[in-house]
Structures are given as C-alpha cells and as structure tokens.
Amino acid sequence: xxxxxxxxxxxxxxxxxxxxxxxxxxxGEVGLAALFLLPSALVFGIFxxxxxxKLVSWGRFExxxxxxxxxxxxAQYREVLFGExxxxxxxxxxxxxxxxxxxxxxxxxxxxxxxHRQLKGIKVFQAIFSSTLASSVAVSSVMFLFILxxxxxxxxxxxxxxxxxxxxxxxxxxxxxxxxxxxxxxxxGLQAVPEEVMEAARLDGYGSFRRLVRITLPLIxxxxxxxxxxxxxxxxxAFAQIDIITGGxxxxxxxxxxxxxxxxxxxxxxxxxxSVGLFVVTFVVTxxxxxxxxxxxxxxx
Amino acid sequence: MTTELLxxxxxxxxxxxxxxxxxxxxxxxxxxxALLCVLSxxxxxxxxxxxxxxxxxxxxxxxxxxxxHPVEVAWKDRTWFTGGAWSVLLRTAVxxxxxxxxxxxxxxxxxxxxxxxxxxxxRRLVAIVGGTVTLTVLLGPVFGSLHAADGRTAGxxxxxxxxxxxxxxIGFHEPGHRSVPVAILDALAVSxxxxxxxxVFVGATVWTQxxxxxxxxxxxxxxxxxxxxxxxxQVVTAILAAYAFVFLDxxxxxxxxxxxxxxxxxxxxxxxxxxxxxxxxxxxxxxxxxxxxxxAASAMGIFLIRQGFRGIPKDIQDAVRIDGHGHLTFxxxxxxxxxRPVIASFTVxxxxxxxxxxxxxxxxxxxxxxxxxxxxxxxxxxxNIAQANVTVAAALVSAVPVAVMLVAFQRHIIRGLTAGxxx
Numbered sequence: 049x050x051x052x053x054x055x056x057x058x059x060x061x062x063x064x065x066x067x068x069x070x071x072x073x074x075x076g077e078v079g080l081a082a083l084f085l086l087p088s089a090l091v092f093g094i095f096x097x098x099x100x101x102k103l104v105s106w107g108r109f110e111x112x113x114x115x116x117x118x119x120x121x122x123a124q125y126r127e128v129l130f131g132e133x134x135x136x137x138x139x140x141x142x143x144x145x146x147x148x149x150x151x152x153x154x155x156x157x158x159x160x161x162x163x164h165r166q167l168k169g170i171k172v173f174q175a176i177f178s179s180t181l182a183s184s185v186a187v188s189s190v191m192f193l194f195i196l197x198x199x200x201x202x203x204x205x206x207x208x209x210x211x212x213x214x215x216x217x218x219x220x221x222x223x224x225x226x227x228x229x230x231x232x233x234x235x236x237g238l239q240a241v242p243e244e245v246m247e248a249a250r251l252d253g254y255g256s257f258r259r260l261v262r263i264t265l266p267l268i269x270x271x272x273x274x275x276x277x278x279x280x281x282x283x284x285x286a287f288a289q290i291d292i293i294t295g296g297x298x299x300x301x302x303x304x305x306x307x308x309x310x311x312x313x314x315x316x317x318x319x320x321x322x323s324v325g326l327f328v329v330t331f332v333v334t335x336x337x338x339x340x341x342x343x344x345x346x347x348x349x
Numbered sequence: 350m351t352t353e354l355l356x357x358x359x360x361x362x363x364x365x366x367x368x369x370x371x372x373x374x375x376x377x378x379x380x381x382x383a384l385l386c387v388l389s390x391x392x393x394x395x396x397x398x399x400x401x402x403x404x405x406x407x408x409x410x411x412x413x414x415x416x417x418h419p420v421e422v423a424w425k426d427r428t429w430f431t432g433g434a435w436s437v438l439l440r441t442a443v444x445x446x447x448x449x450x451x452x453x454x455x456x457x458x459x460x461x462x463x464x465x466x467x468x469x470x471x472r473r474l475v476a477i478v479g480g481t482v483t484l485t486v487l488l489g490p491v492f493g494s495l496h497a498a499d500g501r502t503a504g505x506x507x508x509x510x511x512x513x514x515x516x517x518x519i520g521f522h523e524p525g526h527r528s529v530p531v532a533i534l535d536a537l538a539v540s541x542x543x544x545x546x547x548x549v550f551v552g553a554t555v556w557t558q559x560x561x562x563x564x565x566x567x568x569x570x571x572x573x574x575x576x577x578x579x580x581x582x583q584v585v586t587a588i589l590a591a592y593a594f595v596f597l598d599x600x601x602x603x604x605x606x607x608x609x610x611x612x613x614x615x616x617x618x619x620x621x622x623x624x625x626x627x628x629x630x631x632x633x634x635x636x637x638x639x640x641x642x643x644x645a646a647s648a649m650g651i652f653l654i655r656q657g658f659r660g661i662p663k664d665i666q667d668a669v670r671i672d673g674h675g676h677l678t679f680x681x682x683x684x685x686x687x688x689r690p691v692i693a694s695f696t697v698x699x700x701x702x703x704x705x706x707x708x709x710x711x712x713x714x715x716x717x718x719x720x721x722x723x724x725x726x727x728x729x730x731x732x733n734i735a736q737a738n739v740t741v742a743a744a745l746v747s748a749v750p751v752a753v754m755l756v757a758f759q760r761h762i763i764r765g766l767t768a769g770x771x772x
Contacts, residue, residue, distance in 0.1 A: 073598050080676060081599035084589040088609060091586065091646035096612045099623025106623075159392070162384055171454075173385045177392055181762070182752035184705040186723035190730065190744040191399045200407045200737045202398055202415060224395055229766060236767035285618050288707040292727050306618045306708070313712060319622040327619045334614070 100327070106320035117317055128321040137305040137322070138329065140215055144304055145283035147219035148226065152279045153272065155223070156230025161260060163231070164238040174235070180228035188221035189292035196220070196293070208294055214302040218289040226282065230275055237271030238264065277337055284330065305329065403555055403742040407735055423554040426496040428489035432557075440551055441485060444543070448480040448517075450756065451539055455521045476520025483512040484547060491544075492552050506544065513540040559742035564717070568725035569747065571637075572704060575721060578641045579703040584696050587650030592680055594651070595658040596666070612648045617709055628713050635719040640710060644703065650695050653768060657691035658684055694765035697758055701765075704751060722747050 109117035110124050128134055159177045163170060180188070196217050198206040207213035241264065249259050265272070287306045290296060296303040296311065303311070305326050312319035402410070404419035413420040430437055449461065452473045458464035487509035494502045517536035522529055550556060560566060593599070594606055617624070624643060633639030661684060669679045685692065710721040717728050726747060729740050755762060 073600060077597050077676075078599040081593040081597040084593035084597070085605065087582075087586040088590040088646040088651065089605075091642070091644075092609060092612050092648075095624060095627070095643035096615045096620060099620040099627055100615050102626070103620065103623045159388060162381075162388055165381065167378070167381060167385075170385075173389060175759075176389045178763070179396075179752075179755075180392065181766075182755045183748050184707070184723055184751070186705075186707055186726045187744045187748045188395075190726050190741060191395055193730065194402055194737055194741050195395060195398050197734075197737070199734055200402065200411060200415075227392055232763050233767050236763070281616075285616060285708075287618070288711075288723070288727075291707075291711065292730070309618065309621055310708065310712065313622050313625050316622060316626060323619050323622050327615070330616070330619065331614060 103320040103323045106316045107324055109317045109320075111315050111317045124317055125321055125324075128318055129325050133308060133318075134305075134322060134325050136300070137303060137308045138325075140302060141284055141286075141304040141306070141329075143215055144219055144222075144286055145280055147216055148222045148283045148286075149276065149279045151223045152226040152230045153275060155227055156234045156275060157265070157272075159227065159231040160234035160238055161264075164235055177231045178228045180225050181232070182228075183225055185221070185225060185286075185288040186292065188225040189218075189289045192217070192221040192224070193293050209298050211298055211301040214294045214298060218286070218293045218302050221289050221293070222282065222286060226279060230279070233271060233275045233278075234268065237268035240271075241267050273337075277334070280333060280337065281330075284326075284333065399741050399745060400549075403738050403745055404549070404553055405738060407737045410738075422495075424492065424495040424552050425554050425557075427492050427552070429485040429492075429551070430489075440547075441481065444484060444547065445477065445481045447543065448477045451517070452476055452520045455527070455535065456523075457526060472522070473520045476516050479516035479519070480513055480543075483516050484509065484543065487512050488544070488547055488551070491548055495548075495552055506548070509544045510537070510540045513544060555738055555742045556746060559739045559746055562739060563725060563729045563743050564720070565722070565725065565743055565746060567718075568720045568722045569750070571720070572722035573750075575637065575640045575706075575710075576700050576703040578637070579644045580696055580700040582641065582645035583647040583650050583699045584692065586646040587654050587695065588680075588685065588692065590646070590651045591654040591658050592676075592684060594655050596676065596679070596684070609648050609651055617643075621708065621712060624709075625712050634713055635716055639713050640721070643709070644706075647699065650699060653691055653695050654688065657688035661687055690764070691768075693761050694768055697754075697761045698765035698768075701751070701754075701762065 107125050108119055108121055110120045111117055163174050163177055183191075193208075195201050196203065196206075196208055198204070198209075205213075207217040245263065245267065246259065249263050254262065284304075285306060286304060287310065290302055290304060290307050291310075294302040296307050305322065309319060309322045309326060312322060401417065401419050404422045405413075406421055406423065409421040410416075410419075425432075429440075453461055453468055456468050456473065458467045461468060487505075491502060491505045491509055494500075494505050514533070514536045517539050518529075518532050521527055521535050522532035527535070590609065594602065628634060628639045628643075631639070665683060665687075666679065669683060674682075705723065706721070707723045711724050711727070714720055714724060717725075720728060726740075726744050729743050731740065
C-alpha cells in the first residue's frame, strides 16, 4: 500500500516537474543576477527614467513671474509644441541634419572608394582620411570659428553673423569632423564585399562607375543605413557647434531644438515640454529611418 | 609616397611587355594617386588653415593680407634640452616613439607588442636611437637661427634633415624587401616631416603660451580622470549586466533587457533638463561625481558585450560547471578573456565618447576652475582678436592625446566604431 502511494506520488512529481522547473529559479542565481544588474539598473533608473518621467509631469506646470509654477494642464504642451519656438527649433534641427548627413554620406563614399584599392602607400592616405577622428566637436568648432571669422579668418564673407548662413557655418565643423567616421565605416563595408563579386562584375564588362552604382553601393547598403542613422542622430544632437560658433544667433536663426532645451534649462516647465517634444522627434525619426530605408536595403542571408 | 608611386610605375613597366597597356596602367595609377592627394589636401585643409593661424600673430597676419603661410612666427631661443626636465623628457619620448613606430611601419611585421624580437634588429635600433639623437642635436642650431633670424635657417634645416635621413635609411634598407634608393627616398620623406614637425611644435612660442594661459593642463587632467572613471564604470557595469542577461536565469529577463535597451531612446539631450535639476538638488554642480555617475552604465555596452557572450559555446560553460567552478570563475577566466576584442572595442569607443563630451559638462560646470578640456576650449575664446592664435593653438594642443590614442589603438578604435556596421 504504502509503496504504491509513494510510487504514485513520485510519478506525479515526475509529471509536474518539467513544467514547474521552467518556472522555478534558483535563488542563488536570481540573487547573483540582481547583484550584477543593480549598478546598471540604478544608473538607468536615476539618470534616465526618473528625469524623463519627471519631465513629462513638469510639462503641465508653467513658470510664473514670481518664480513659482502653476498647473496649467495640457495647455503648455499645446502652446509650446504647436507654437513658434518648437517649430523653429525643429526646422533648424532638420536643416542642420540636411546640411550634414547627405554631405557625410557622399564624402564618406568618395573617400572610401578612392582609398579602397591595392596601391603602395595606401595606408598613409587611409590614415589621413580617418585623421579627423582625433578632433572633438569642440576642437573642430573652435577651428572653424576662426577660419570663418571675418577679421582673422580666411574668407571675406561673414557666414556666422548672417541669418541665412549661420546654421551652415555651424554645420561646417560637423561635416569636416564626420569625414573620418564616415570614411572608416564605409571602408569597413567595402572591405567586407567579397572580391569574387567584384571580379564577376568586371568580367561581365561593367565599367567602374556602373560597378559602383549597380553592385558596390547596393551590397554595402546596410552599412550606409547604419552610417545614415549615426549621422542623423549626431545631427539632431548637435550642440557644441552652435554653442561655440553662433551661440544660437543671429536673432535665434541657428537655435536648434537641443540648443533651445539647453537655453531653457532653468525653466522647468517650457524646458520640459521641449524635451518631450525632442523625445517624440527622436522616436519618430528613428522609426521612419528604419521603416523607409530597411525596405531598400539589401541584406545577404 | 612618391617613392612608392615610382616603384609602382617601374613595376608596371617591367611586368608588362606591351607598351600601350602598361602606359594606360601608368596613367591610371598616376590618376589614382592624384585623386588621393587632392582628397588628402581637402581633408587636411582646415587643419592647415588652423596651423597657419596658430603660428601667426593675428594682427601681423591681417596686415600681410592673410596669406596661405604663417607670418612673423615667434620662435623661442632654445635648444632641444632647455625648457625643464619633464618637457624635455616628454618631447624626446614622443620623438623616440614616433621613430619606433615608423620603423615598425617600414618593417614587414605587424606590431611591436607581438613581434618585438623580429622588428628590433640592430639596424632598426640604430635608426630609432640614432634618429632621436641626431634630431635632438641638430635641431639646436635650427632653433638658434630661427630666433636670431640670421638667414641660415634653410641650410641648417636641410642639414638636420640629411642627418636624420641617414639614420632612417639604415633602418629602412632591407635586402630583398627594400632597395637602397627606395630606402633613401622613404627616409628623406620621413625626415622632412619629422624635422619640420619637431621644429614647429617645439620651437614656436605659441604652444607653451596657450598651455600656460588657459589652464589646459588642469583641464586635460580633469578630462582624463572623468574619461577613465566613466569608461571603467561603463565597462564593468556592462560586463556584469551582460553576464546576467546571458548566463543567469531570473524572472522578467526580457522586460528588463528591453528596459535597458530602451534607454537608447532617452539620450542626454532629452533628459537634460531633468538631470540638471537632479544634479542641482544633489549639490553636485562642479563635481566629478556629477560628471561621471549619469554615464556609469551604457545600454550600447550591455548590448555589444551580450552579443559577445552569446557566442561562447555551451560546451565550455558545461565543462566549467562540471569541474565544480562557480559563475565568478567562469566570468573572470572564460567569459571575459574569450571576449577581449569586443570588450576592448567597447572600452575604446566609450573612452572616446567620454573624452569628447560637451553638453553635459557645459550644463553642470559653472566655475572655470572645474572645466573639462572641451569646455575649457570654449571659455578660452576671448573677445580680443589679438589672442586668436593662442586660442586656436590650445584647440590643436588639446587634440594631441586623442591623436596619439588613434595611432596607438587604431585597430581597436576602428573595430569599435564599425561594430554596428559590419558583422
């Protein structure tokens, strides 16, 4: 009797065990995982999520003349996000991206294609082309501030202080500084293209330009997508260039979204709404990029 | 470069019997080099312009009509061995390292770390040490003549170049690999660049002037401390988190991983206002912990290192467990060593990003004495246009550490930067 019950219960346990074991965690392992995840979790919680959720709630409050804040509900969101400051900032940010991203892609491809060949001393040229990696945004901005300076600079035009040109002046250091990164990334893509593919194209009588447009560029399109994403992110995040070269001026003509957020960083109400706006823009841009470009990209699989 | 071009041309002519096709190839090769040279000039143009501005006193430069060369450069009355023991040691070490690097590049071997014994032949050691000694000794008269403006500079400069070239030829010449004429041409090209660079960067007064006037040294030290702390923190937290996500079993794994990756959608620019308020609340304005802690973890790092960890075969993991070792042993003896390349790449890009930070220090540093290097450059910009050369010189000096890093860790940096682009 007893034997039977025992065997029955073990049988039961054996039936249940596989299901249950999947759900049951070893306490030691969970503890260790918690310990390992804690540092990252603290940083992400305190410096990423907490400020973000605070910002979302601060957007309801408008700063008053007395230095206090009053709850205005969604009114401030509506005012700022559909008003002039946000629209201007967004247009300037997009313009900045349009100045820097296509230039970065085209120049990156040009440099990489030129330097992707078997020539003696090609390493020297590759080193020169990637050399702008050594400069920081601040360094390149200071360089261009004085190159473009109407008094000591090398040009007679004064782009920095001209409304239509100030944003372009601030974009120039970015274009220059991105050369190294764009070159390095596209070159890595080119080097990953199998030699046989190019050889086959050559035998089919494709000229070098047609080979580039019809075969090479489609083959490295994932790399170009990656570069585009990186450059667009850089473009939207650009700050030092504007801070150093134009200071947002003249007359706010080069104030991008990030610059406006920085300028409003003491005004927790409007600054918060602008930040939430930037979050939405970043989100939408990233999603759009992947949705549009992903379909045209050739992935070998 | 020219020597290599000649080499190529000669090879093409000799290899190809048919004159017409070889001619076409020569033209093609020349065209390719010409394009590369033009592109190099375009890429380097802003650097040249800044160098001209750094060396020329602004007012004199404007008076001269802004030519494409420096004017009225102020030279120090010095030899290589004046200017304080530390700075002499430093600049000698730099020259020594540069010659060692050039000899490595000239050798058929890969790296000093792995092939030290093959690279360090007597000839190359003579070239490295001899080149350094010759340069330091022969530059003294060049500096003297520049300072006195006695018109003998060109002659002394070419003497120094010739002296250094002799030493470099000894190292570059390698029977069967590089013939004597080619070695001489390579050595000459190297020597011209080395002597000119040493002359400009040691002899001109503007560099030390910018170093002294703008607190560049302190700012650099602060930036270095910040970058090291951020990098170490990011690498450690990322390795731990990645390990947990790959090798440990715990509830809500997918959700937690998604939450970690979602921080990529919350860049500093978005959370800036909230974070500044937080730092102010904590009283961390102008503080090192304020600069470092918000960047102590990185979703990108967790993602990259997790990818690496996932590549470790299950067999290894099981074998370690059967041997009775715990997770810590597996982490330190297997997981980390097996993924050294990924971790190295992430370390390098993390350090580079930390060093280049601008928006965050600019937001929470309020006194100049707490400046990091990048924002010190901005504080240096003065209304006084007569100081422009010192300001741009400071910008160039501040790029030197990264330039050195770029040369030293080129492979890792490039692998790190292209990590997301190519498998």
